[in-house]
Every structure is written in structure tokens, then in C-alpha cells.
Amino acid sequence: MNVTEQNIDSTTGNSVWRFSFLQLGVFLLIAVSLYFLYQDGIKHALDKWDSPEYSHAYLIPFISLFILFQNYPKIRRSRFTGAWLGVLVLLFGLLMLLAGDFSTLYIIVQYSLLIVLCGLLISLVGVSKFSLFLIPVFLLFFTIPLPNFLYNGLSAYLQLVSSKLGVEVIRLFGISVYLEGNVIDLGNYKLQVVEACNGLRYLFPLVALGVITSYFYRDSWWKKVVIVISTVPITVLMNSLRIGIIGVLVEYWGIEMAEGFLHDFEGWVIFMACFAILLIEMWLLTKLGSGRSLRDVLSIDIPQIEKINHAALKSRGLPLPFIFATVSVIGVTVLSFALPERQEEIPARQSLAGFPLLLENWRGDTKTMELQYINALRFEDYLLANFNRDNQGLEFYIAYYDSQRKGESAHSPRSCLPGAGWKIEDRTRESIEYVDASGSTKVIGVNRMLVKRGDASFLTYYWFKQRNRHLSNEYLVKWYLFWDALTKNRTDGALVRIIYPLATGGNIEESDQVVQGFMQHVLPLLPEYVPD
DSSP: OEEEOOOOOTTTTTOEEEOOHHHHHHHHHHHHHHHHHHHHHHHHHHHHHTSGGGGGGGTHHHHHHHHHHHHHHHHHTSOOOOOHHHHHHHHHHHHHHHHHHHHTOHHHHHHHHHHHHHHHHHHHHOTTTTHHHHHHHHHGGGGSOOOHHHHHHHHHHHHHHHHHHHHHHHHHTTOOOEEETTEEEOSSOEEEOOGGGSSHHHHHHHHHHHHHHHHHBOSOHHHHHHHHHHHHHHHHHHHHHHHHHHHHHHHHHOGGGGSHHHHHHHHHHHHHHHHHHHHHHHHHHHHTTTOOOHHHHBOOEEEOOOOOOGGGEEEOOOOHHHHHHHHHHHHHHHHHHHSOOOOOOOOOOOOGGGOOSEETTEEEEEOOOOHHHHHHHOOSEEEEEEEEETTEEEEEEEEEESOOTTSOOOOOHHHHHHHTTOEEEEEEEEEEEEEOTTSOEEEEEEEEEEEEETTEEEEEEEEEEETTEEEOOHHHHHHHHHHHHHHTSOOOEEEEEEEEEEOTTOOHHHHHHHHHHHHHHHGGGHHHHSOO
8 A cells, every 4th residue: 555646637737626615515415416316226225235245335435435535636636627428428317217216126226326427427527537537436336236137047047057066076075966956965965055155245246346456456458357357257166165165064074064153154264265366366467477566566555635835726617517417417306306206006916825726627736835935036926736637737836926126026937947956958939829718819929948857857838927918038028027117107927837747758749738738727817816
């Protein structure tokens, strides 16, 4: 850590610019306005920060402020000219806020806040001087939680990868182990690599740390890129090593090694090891080509605040683009108080507990889902039942959400089934024709998958019922979620899934006919339980 006097930009001259108390009051008014506009989105982000994956977010604003402090000598000697481009950026951000509020999607509101902040800065300082604020603002993007559908997909993938690599670590110790999805079978014990072990609680903080350290790393740009990119494989490999070590400890000393304080302590040790590896990598990169020491290239400068001759002080003016941006922010704030609060519409419907269990010659028996899965899926209502007819049987599942505004939404089987030990052999989209309750013929698109688990094969059909639509594309689901929230003030919907076991040597075409025949009974009933 060095105390240095930063070089003065030759284009700024010797003048030192300052804001008046009145201008500082305008900045305070903008800050208060932004708080009232974005308080729901800010509160939602702060709630997410309490989870281990985002706990590092509390430090990011302070690091951004520190980098601004480093740039302060240049900032105070820079003349701010403003730019109308900032007004365009701000207006775009405010439109995002409007869309986020009407669609009740916090992720849009949170990104809108940072875009509005960029617009305000550009309208004040101009495009060229915005570079002094670029990194501090960019780091704030690491404080915004991922949308749930992206988080769930990434989590499921990392669970699978970590499980596979963890099993290889266990085998290195000569231990016989079997892996089925995310379940590590040691014989006497079974370890499930759950969401908490997906490695994201290491990945998100380490990526942020990699970006921050690469900023302070004074060397070639390609080395900075390598540092940031390497945080991903480091996290995955170290998390897998942790899972493998836990498996070895459980094998020799019992299941207590995977629980309680020791389990959490191992997680802390692994993260510190990840950081140590990152430092070693930076040391090796430093030696490559330059031969300098890590201390030379990784230093944090504390700027020396020079004494200013009062004759050199000049009062800043507020550029016209910034004045226009300020009026826009305050005007939107006043308008937000005048508009009535938008309450999401929750449609009336029948509980899935009353879903018929006798569908012509199909007879169903309900099943109870384990509490850990109920807590993870966060639905409002669900149906899980086995339906049988003669010698044929299938599993029928509906997960219903009356609101998906906070990110709680149906998990795609394409992401979830592999984590439970299912291997997807084939996936296609099928068009299903059926007659609805009014007697009209309709056609819907559904996903059809052929999956295997061990020696058993299964035929899986699934789709998403979002208001009056049956959708097979997960990303199209997210678009209509936004659109219907904006236009209908509704975000309710459900996942519908059917799993049919295939007999050894059975005819797949006949199996398709069985499942599609069952759907003919189900589809006309769905609107009563999942409203159009």
C-alpha cells in the first residue's frame, strides 16, 4: 500500500474545481429521489445479500468509493462539460424502471438504477471524464443478484460437475463409490450434493474479487483477463476437492464429517485456498515476461491530498444536460407518488388438492413431496400423483405459482432431472391436439424427453402453462412472464410434467400414445386449477 501524489492530467491545467453548497444540495435531492424510486428494488437486493452467494456485495460499494477516492485528485482538476448522451442513457434507464415497476420484476428495476446512475454521471461530467467513474460504477453490477431462472440453471450444472469431479477425488483414495446424479453413494452413506454445495457461494465472490484485484494489478491487459477468467475453474475445482474430501472423511469417520461446524469450516478454508491460488497465479503471471515482483504490480495507492491555493479554486457550473436529467428524475419521482400503487392480480382457482384422481380408467394416488424440495421450489400449490391403468402407470406433477414477481418460478426439468441422476438421451418438441372443455379443438407444443436412470428408461413430457398459453420454450416463458405482468398485471403459472416408465424392450411409439392419451383427460381440466 503506497501513499502517492497522482499525476495531474495535462489537459486540466492547474485549476481546481469545486461545487457550491447549493449544488451539493441538488445532489442530495437526486439521491433522495432515487431512493424513493428504487426502494423496493434496493430492499430486494439487500435481502438477497444475506445469502452466502451474495454476502460479498456489502463490501462492493465501499470498494467503489475507495477507487473514487483514488481518482479524486484527477476529478477535482477536471472540468465537467456534460453530454446529452447521458440524458438519453438516463431516459432509457427510467423506461426500464417503468417496465420493471409495471411488470413487478425486481431484476429490471435493479439494473435500471445503475443505468440511471450512469446517465446522471455522463450528463454531468461528459463522455471522456466518465472514465474516472467507470470502474466504480461497473463494480456495482456485482451487487445485483442473478435472476432465479439463470441461478437455478447454473446451480444445477455446477452441482453435476462438482459431483463428478468430487467422486474422482474420492476414488484417488481407493474408495469404492457410485455416482447417481448428485447423489454420491459410499455404500454405508449417501451424500447428496445439494444446492448449497454448488460452489456459487465461492464463485460469485471470487469472480468479483478477481475483477477487483485485476484492476489493482498493474500489468498487461491480457494478464488481467486471465486472472478474471481463471476464477471460474479455480472455484469449480476447489469446490469439487471439498466434496471429495468430505466423502473421504465420511468414509473413515462417519456422517458427522459432513454436518455442522466442520462442514461450514471446510467451506471457509476452501474459499481462502481459492484466494491463495489466485495470488499464486498473479505471482506467476508477473514473473512471465516482466520478471517484476508481485508487490510491484499489485499495489494500492493512497493519493496525497495536496494543498490548494485558493486563487486556483473555481466554482463548477451544472451543465445543461445534467439540469435536464435532474428535472427528469425529480419529475418521475413526483409522478410516482401521484400514481396509485399497482397491486398484482391473483386469479381465483380451484386447489390442486381437489384435482380428480379418477380420469375414466386412470386411477390416481397422491404423494407427498419432501419438505426440502417444497422449500427449494417455493410454489404455492402442487400435485404429485401416481396414476395407474391396467398394467400401466405414470407420475403426474403440477407446480403452481400464483406470483412469480420475486423470481420464484417453475424449475425446468431439463435442469433438475440430471441432478437427480437422470440422463437425457433425446429431447424433441411435440404438437398435441386435444378438445378443451368447451368442445373446441386446440393444439399445444410440449417438450418430450427420453431419459435414463441406471438401467431404467422413462418418457417425460413437460410444458409450462402461463395464463392462457401452453409453452415449451423456457426463455419464451420468461418473455411472456414480463409481457403479461406489464399488460395483464399477472405473473401466475405452472409447470406440468408427466413421467412414464418404459418397459424393457417396450415400443416407444405405443408409450407416446399412452402418455398423449392421458393428456387428453388432463388438458381440459387444467384451467380450473391453473387459470387462463
